[in-house]
Amino acid sequence: MVKNNFLLVQIPFILLFYILIWIQPAYAQQTKKKHHPATGKPDTLTAPTFRFHTVIIDAGHGGKDPGAHGSYAKEKNVALAIAKKLRDALKDQIPSLHIVMTRSTDNFVELHRRDEIAAENKGDLFISIHCNSSPQKVSPDHGVLLLVYGYHRKEEQLEAIRENSSVYLEKDYQKKYSGYGANDALNTIILSAFQQKFRKQCIHFADLVNREFKNSDGRNSLGVREQGVLVLQQSAMPAVLVETGYINNPKDEAYLTSPDGQEEIVQSITRAVKKYKKELETQP
Numbered sequence: 001m002v003k004n005n006f007l008l009v010q011i012p013f014i015l016l017f018y019i020l021i022w023i024q025p026a027y028a029q030q031t032k033k034k035h036h037p038a039t040g041k042p043d044t045l046t047a048p049t050f051r052f053h054t055v056i057i058d059a060g061h062g063g064k065d066p067g068a069h070g071s072y073a074k075e076k077n078v079a080l081a082i083a084k085k086l087r088d089a090l091k092d093q094i095p096s097l098h099i100v101m102t103r104s105t106d107n108f109v110e111l112h113r114r115d116e117i118a119a120e121n122k123g124d125l126f127i128s129i130h131c132n133s134s135p136q137k138v139s140p141d142h143g144v145l146l147l148v149y150g151y152h153r154k155e156e157q158l159e160a161i162r163e164n165s166s167v168y169l170e171k172d173y174q175k176k177y178s179g180y181g182a183n184d185a186l187n188t189i190i191l192s193a194f195q196q197k198f199r200k201q202c203i204h205f206a207d208l209v210n211r212e213f214k215n216s217d218g219r220n221s222l223g224v225r226e227q228g229v230l231v232l233q234q235s236a237m238p239a240v241l242v243e244t245g246y247i248n249n250p251k252d253e254a255y256l257t258s259p260d261g262q263e264e265i266v267q268s269i270t271r272a273v274k275k276y277k278k279e280l281e282t283q284p
């Protein structure tokens with residue numbers, strides 16, 4: 001009994017000890033060398049010739065995972081249509097860019113596989129395309145929302161919980177996502193430390209996209225939010241999830257499925273990518 005109590009008291013200290021050991025080398029390395037803001041690589045390797053080269057476009061959901069739906073549209077189809085148009089617009093307007101799609105057909109791609117594709121192709125930016133929805137049959141909310149992975153409170157995670165629900169369609173999801181769903185505070189701390197170095201870039205790119213939606217297209221915006229979105233959490237590069245509109249709001253659904261609406265969304269994201277690329281490549 002005494003021994004058990006002793007162990008219980010010790011466990012938090014042991015966990016803290018391992019967290020510190022895990023985090024410390026990353027911080028030590030960061031303070032030794034100046035790192036490029038976008039890549040996190042030492043400046044000596046990247047600057048001044050850093051080229052913003054590869055964009056990963058991730059169409060949300062797909063196959064057996066339809067995502068949210070409106071009165072007639074399915075999120076997986078809207079996301080794929082916009083993602084393909086975004087690929088074409090970026091190729092057309094920034095020919096030097098290498099574009100990689102995590103899916104280009106109606107197939108189911110596991111969330112961790114999307115991040116693997118991004119890492120294998122050495123992406124400089126990860127853009128995930130989705131549609132928002134509200135719990136009501138017809139959403140009173142409308143407009144865009146930009147999600148980045150970051151500090152978040154559990155009660156402010158509505159969109160993340162909905163977007164993460166894809167993992168329940170995957171086998172062994174608890175193994176693959178470090179105990180996702182287990183309310184594991186330890187995982188949250190470790191993964192936040194890993195993601196910290198990209199946090200500023202994620203928020204900055206999300207701001208650029210948000211400004212285009214609001215100022216160029218006159219869209220209503222719910223802003224930029226930090227949430228625990230799994231597909232962003234495991235990404236090893238700046239990553240933003242674009243909720244392009246509420247699929248179960250009739251006006252947004254019509255906009256999201258119309259060629260003109262999709263074109264506006266695509267052109268706004270493209271302008272933001274151009275600005276972001278220019279900024280990175282002209283930084284001292």
Ligand SMILES: [Zn+2]
Nearest residue numbers: 060067130131
């Ligand atoms: Zn989604």
